[in-house]
Amino acid sequence: MMANIMNSSLASSMQLLTVSNKITKPQDGFVFRPMPGVDKDGETIRVVDMETEFKNNYFVLFFFPMDFKVDSSEVLSFKEHLEEFTKNHCEIVGVTSDSPLAVKRWISKDVSRGGFGGPVGFSILTDKDLSLSMSMGVARDCGAPARATFIIDWTGTVRYMMVHRSDIGRSVKEILRLVQAFRHSDLTGEALASGWIPGGEVIPTDFSEKVEYFVNKFGHGNKDTTETAMIEALPEDGGESQSKSEEDKSGTKSEVVIAEVHNPKLLQKMKFQQHLSNQQRCPQLLLKQKLRSLQLLIRRKHPS
Numbered sequence: 001m002m003a004n005i006m007n008s009s010l011a012s013s014m015q016l017l018t019v020s021n022k023i024t025k026p027q028d029g030f031v032f033r034p035m036p037g038v039d040k041d042g043e044t045i046r047v048v049d050m051e052t053e054f055k056n057n058y059f060v061l062f063f064f065p066m067d068f069k070v071d072s073s074e075v076l077s078f079k080e081h082l083e084e085f086t087k088n089h090c091e092i093v094g095v096t097s098d099s100p101l102a103v104k105r106w107i108s109k110d111v112s113r114g115g116f117g118g119p120v121g122f123s124i125l126t127d128k129d130l131s132l133s134m135s136m137g138v139a140r141d142c143g144a145p146a147r148a149t150f151i152i153d154w155t156g157t158v159r160y161m162m163v164h165r166s167d168i169g170r171s172v173k174e175i176l177r178l179v180q181a182f183r184h185s186d187l188t189g190e191a192l193a194s195g196w197i198p199g200g201e202v203i204p205t206d207f208s209e210k211v212e213y214f215v216n217k218f219g220h221g222n223k224d225t226t227e228t229a230m231i232e233a234l235p236e237d238g239g240e241s242q243s244k245s246e247e248d249k250s251g252t253k254s255e256v257v258i259a260e261v262h263n264p265k266l267l268q269k270m271k272f273q274q275h276l277s278n279q280q281r282c283p284q285l286l287l288k289q290k291l292r293s294l295q296l297l298i299r300r301k302h303p304s
Contacts, residue, residue, distance in 0.1 A: 042119030059091035063145035070169035
């Protein structure tokens with residue numbers, strides 16, 4: 001009888017945790033919420049109001065399963081680079097499913113024993129019920145979050161996410177580079193090349209400069225290749241609607257001269273030069289040249 005009462009009491013006090021992940025992707029809004037955790041000082045256990053403390057700032061939200069295969073190396077790496085994140089107006093927030101008391105023990109434990117060796121300088125939140133993990137789509141059936149990273153901007157928008165297996169550590173330097181890239185692009189509106197670092201090259205927005213940039217960077221800087229690429233990249237608009245006045249401005253005589261050229265390579269270069277000339281005289285013609293150029297080339301190669 002007593003055993004039945006104890007079993008009934010135990011069952012009523014237990015809650016069955018069912019993992020139901022929400023699909024989260026970049027450009028989704030982050031749902032701020034209060035979360036219990038250990039403060040930056042490594043001692044204070046309190047409820048962290050995420051909206052009050054992190055909104056209007058960039059912040060990195062990194063989940064770790066606390067299995068300590070690679071957790072300590074990641075936490076210590078974030079600690080090492082914390083000043084650089086701060087310079088970029090970015091907060092660091094750790095999230096694990098362990099209790100605040102367990103987190104405190106790992107903070108105070110010596111590095112030689114797998115601990116964090118003292119305060120890490122950023123809050124570590126406790127997601128015991130996996131509510132935050134599930135809202136970000138990274139909760140696992142084992143009761144711990146996956147090793148996942150999110151970069152959230154000052155508007156509360158998810159800009160970047162990465163999830164991978166637990167025994168492979170993150171590159172904190174790469175996460176810092178991404179934060180710097182997002183902030184730079186947001187502040188300047190510039191498009192950044194692969195592997196961009198502060199002070200690195202940006203991708204031009206002007207059409208001609210952009211084509212030349214890609215050819216020089218990935219096409220071995222061949223001038224003929226550049227000219228060919230710019231001709232082929234002209235927008236597909238036949239230009240039949242071009243007015244007579246625009247035709248006069250574009251240089252009809254030069255087209256007659258070009259039509260009489262029989263050297264294909266020379267013809268191509270002359271067409272390219274005419275395109276640049278037209279672009280300077282009348283920018284609207286940029287959208288009307290490709291078909292005309294192709295028609296001239298086809299007529300020379302395949303005369304009727």
